[in-house]
Amino acid sequence: MSGLKLNGALILCVLMLPFSRPSSQVLDCREVRSSFQFLYPGMKWTPETPVSGSDLQVCQPKGLTCCSRKMEERYLLIAKQNMESSLQATSAQLKVLIIQNAALFQEAFDMVLRLGRNSTLTLLREEFPGLGAGASGAVTQLFLEMSLYILGSDANVNDMVSSFFSHLFPFTYRRLLGNGAVTGISDECLRGAWRGSSAFGSFPKMMMTRLSRSLLATRVFLQALNLGIEVVNTTQHLRAGRDCGRSLLKLWYCPHCQGLLEARPCRPLCVSTMGACLGGAAEVQPHWRSYVEELGSLAAAMKGEQDIEAVVLRLHVIIRQALKQAVAAKSKVSAQVSGICAHAPSRVSRAAVLSAEHAAASPMPHNRPTVNFDPDETLFGRRREFISGLRGFSQFYSGLGEALCSKEPAALNGSLCWNGQEMTDKFPGPGIKKVPPHGSESRQKPPEPVISQIIDKLKHINQVSYCLSENMHTLFYM
Numbered sequence: 001m002s003g004l005k006l007n008g009a010l011i012l013c014v015l016m017l018p019f020s021r022p023s024s025q026v027l028d029c030r031e032v033r034s035s036f037q038f039l040y041p042g043m044k045w046t047p048e049t050p051v052s053g054s055d056l057q058v059c060q061p062k063g064l065t066c067c068s069r070k071m072e073e074r075y076l077l078i079a080k081q082n083m084e085s086s087l088q089a090t091s092a093q094l095k096v097l098i099i100q101n102a103a104l105f106q107e108a109f110d111m112v113l114r115l116g117r118n119s120t121l122t123l124l125r126e127e128f129p130g131l132g133a134g135a136s137g138a139v140t141q142l143f144l145e146m147s148l149y150i151l152g153s154d155a156n157v158n159d160m161v162s163s164f165f166s167h168l169f170p171f172t173y174r175r176l177l178g179n180g181a182v183t184g185i186s187d188e189c190l191r192g193a194w195r196g197s198s199a200f201g202s203f204p205k206m207m208m209t210r211l212s213r214s215l216l217a218t219r220v221f222l223q224a225l226n227l228g229i230e231v232v233n234t235t236q237h238l239r240a241g242r243d244c245g246r247s248l249l250k251l252w253y254c255p256h257c258q259g260l261l262e263a264r265p266c267r268p269l270c271v272s273t274m275g276a277c278l279g280g281a282a283e284v285q286p287h288w289r290s291y292v293e294e295l296g297s298l299a300a301a302m303k304g305e306q307d308i309e310a311v312v313l314r315l316h317v318i319i320r321q322a323l324k325q326a327v328a329a330k331s332k333v334s335a336q337v338s339g340i341c342a343h344a345p346s347r348v349s350r351a352a353v354l355s356a357e358h359a360a361a362s363p364m365p366h367n368r369p370t371v372n373f374d375p376d377e378t379l380f381g382r383r384r385e386f387i388s389g390l391r392g393f394s395q396f397y398s399g400l401g402e403a404l405c406s407k408e409p410a411a412l413n414g415s416l417c418w419n420g421q422e423m424t425d426k427f428p429g430p431g432i433k434k435v436p437p438h439g440s441e442s443r444q445k446p447p448e449p450v451i452s453q454i455i456d457k458l459k460h461i462n463q464v465s466y467c468l469s470e471n472m473h474t475l476f477y478m
Helices: 002-016 029-039 069-127 129-150 157-176 187-197 203-236 242-252 267-277 281-301 308-312 315-328 330-341 351-360 379-391 400-406 449-477
Strands: 416-418 423-425
Touching: 029 069, 069 129, 069 203, 069 242, 069 308, 069 315, 069 379, 069 400, 129 157, 129 203, 157 187, 157 203, 157 315, 157 330, 187 330, 203 281, 203 308, 203 315, 203 449, 242 267, 267 400, 281 379, 281 400, 281 449, 308 379, 315 330
Parallel strands: none
Antiparallel strands: 416 423
């Protein structure tokens, strides 16, 4: 009986001791081999039995290992690929949001310009049929120039409007004011005489003011959207460098070499590693937040006379009033024109008429993908909806490292994590010192050149958007 009691006590003591065996017996390379060959079918670089790992450069073990130098190199490549694909997936929703809305707004602005042009052409055809194709060509040219302006052309809006009325006035003078039989006055002189004669009253100035505000706001808004696409696209395609690759290898695959296939990195190590691999992308955050805020302010200010939809769709009303002004004051206008052009050379230029008639037959450029924009939906309401969605990403860059780490699957053992060297308690108790991150991921570096370029571009567009929206708000509330 005493012998049985002694044996029972020994068994109990053995069960109470921590499970510990020599590493050469604990480490089994069969699962490591199976896991590696799943990633690289046909590769047979996994040792049959644990080895010293003296040739490893990153995953150097304290004891034995199941990794060879060739395996380490392959793990490094796949670690970089994983990080880059995860970065693209994390940024995809934001990128799609901006791209789709940039295309939608471009299509909507095109639609507004087409409707505005058609309304103006209908006005001329129905109320002023005597003006002919030359006047229609001047209208088409004006709307073509507006379309190119919001896409970034170097044109000046005031010059566009002046050119429009300069080409419109000869037809107005000869065909509406009853001076078609007047000889000795050239079209060239008439194109400049409308200013001196005040033939169109204050309506050209009104048209300049409203178009300048609304077209500039539209232009900057589209530029900001395209820049947002560029910024996110650049972020998506950041590449993991040599130091980043080594850190990612240590983070994800060095545990495999010790047979810890289910190991997951400790959160602090993962976040610091991702921060270093992103090349200082976290420094983009304050400028990105300002981008979202300034774009929202600009969109909110694009209303009334600053809204292209409100201005362009009523442009035909201003042109009608301008033409009626000229007809109502035809005696005064005729006398002033005679005084201005009395000594001008008698030369009627047909080049402008032919050019205008050619422009009348030319459609506005439309080579962008069609987006289904509901014409019954106001641009202001659609902008507000877009900005609301964009604000959900206002902290995108500050949380990018965390977002990449959140894609890590949960470990089977929820209380342990990989700290870069060994498995450790994920939630260390009081008095237990955490193992700090080590290696290149813990060193602070200046932003990569591509990140600095992103910051500079955001600073520029933010300043432009701020100045414009502030000016527009001031004008709106005056």
